[in-house]
Amino acid sequence: MKTITLTQFLIEEQRAKSCVEPDLRLLLEVVARACKRISIAVGKGALGGVLGDAGTSNVQDEAQKKLDVLSNEILLQANAWGGHLAGLASEEMEQPSPIPDEYPKGGYLLLFDPLDGSSNIDVNVSVGTIFSVLRCPVGLSGSDEKAFLQAGTAQVAAGYAIYGPSTMLVLTVGCGTHAFTLDRELGSFVLTERDVKIPEDTQEYAINASNARHWEAPVQRYVAECVQGKQGPRGKDFNTRWVASMVADVHRIVTRGGVFMYPLDAKTAKQGGKLRLMYEANPMGFLVEQAGGAASTGRERIMDIVPGKLHQRVPVIMGSRNEVEKVVSYHR
Numbered sequence: 001m002k003t004i005t006l007t008q009f010l011i012e013e014q015r016a017k018s019c020v021e022p023d024l025r026l027l028l029e030v031v032a033r034a035c036k037r038i039s040i041a042v043g044k045g046a047l048g049g050v051l052g053d054a055g056t057s058n059v060q061d062e063a064q065k066k067l068d069v070l071s072n073e074i075l076l077q078a079n080a081w082g083g084h085l086a087g088l089a090s091e092e093m094e095q096p097s098p099i100p101d102e103y104p105k106g107g108y109l110l111l112f113d114p115l116d117g118s119s120n121i122d123v124n125v126s127v128g129t130i131f132s133v134l135r136c137p138v139g140l141s142g143s144d145e146k147a148f149l150q151a152g153t154a155q156v157a158a159g160y161a162i163y164g165p166s167t168m169l170v171l172t173v174g175c176g177t178h179a180f181t182l183d184r185e186l187g188s189f190v191l192t193e194r195d196v197k198i199p200e201d202t203q204e205y206a207i208n209a210s211n212a213r214h215w216e217a218p219v220q221r222y223v224a225e226c227v228q229g230k231q232g233p234r235g236k237d238f239n240t241r242w243v244a245s246m247v248a249d250v251h252r253i254v255t256r257g258g259v260f261m262y263p264l265d266a267k268t269a270k271q272g273g274k275l276r277l278m279y280e281a282n283p284m285g286f287l288v289e290q291a292g293g294a295a296s297t298g299r300e301r302i303m304d305i306v307p308g309k310l311h312q313r314v315p316v317i318m319g320s321r322n323e324v325e326k327v328v329s330y331h332r
């Protein structure tokens with residue numbers, strides 16, 4: 001098989017389809033390099049002294065793990081000096097982080113969840129990094145929250161890295177979703193699947209069923225019908241998978257289909273849902289749509305939401321198109 005590295009892929013996309021401007025290519029390569037560093041830190045586990053709590057909390061009042069903090073620092077440092085960014089925002093920081101004065105500024109905004117699936121870090125289960133790229137609106141500063149408050153449809157790129165048995169980078173620049181695997185000997189991400197397509201139908205769904213009593217009626221109905229299997233109205237058996245790392249659950253769906261749900265429930269209704277719009281739901285929604293799937297809150301397309309604040313939360317239902325549409329139809 002001919003080896004196509006991430007660098008080569010991006011240069012070819014730039015030439016062939018003008019999907020990637022030079023500064024965006026630099027940005028994506030810098031993020032990929034940072035993900036390699038995070039992958040090394042995650043892979044060392046207890047030997048690296050990186051497991052356990054950091055002893056601090058983030059803006060969402062969640063206890064930070066040492067690896068959450070380290071991954072955030074790796075991404076901040078890697079992206080500070082290249083001249084491609086106007087500003088950065090992260091799950092782990094209350095306010096956007098400006099580019100230090102000594103470095104030139106660029107036209108893009110980068111948002112990320114540096115290490116998604118924090119509850120899985122200490123138990124050696126897959127975690128990942130999720131990121132989204134926007135353009136900084138003319139006249140606004142990259143350290144101003146307002147610059148970031150754009151609908152998901154404005155994203156110019158999105159991706160995630162998954163740190164599992166192998167490390168993978170799954171990326172879109174709006175011309176399909178493509179998967180790369182880290183070749184640890186080469187030190188490069190190598191294209192392993194071009195134009196990933198999510199099957200339209202599925203018999204697999206992912207949801208934290210311990211919240212069942214808190215779900216809204218449409219989701220209760222959908223899951224109840226799946227559980228009834230062949231004997232129920234769906235006439236087929238379903239399978240459940242829940243890793244509790246969105247990256248791992250969505251990656252499975254990108255690979256073989258399925259539907260991922262963190263719906264609105266009575267526990268999280270006040271805050272609008274559990275998952276964050278700008279650096280979890282939007283980038284994953286973009287990747288899933290570019291792979292032929294769908295991403296909705298149950299009531300509207302995730303990428304159409306105009307955010308009111310940086311750390312806004314939303315209900316999430318995404319994956320195989322026909323199944324997402326069924327859940328959405330129950331909401332109607």
Ligand code: AHM
Nearest residue numbers: 113116117118119208244245246247
């Ligand atoms: P995190 O970004 O702090 O790790 O939280 C997000 C995670 C998702 O990866 C995952 O889908 C969800 O939270 C799991 O939630 P729960 O523990 O309620 O099942």
Ligand code: MG
Nearest residue numbers: 113116117280
């Ligand atoms: Mg997360």
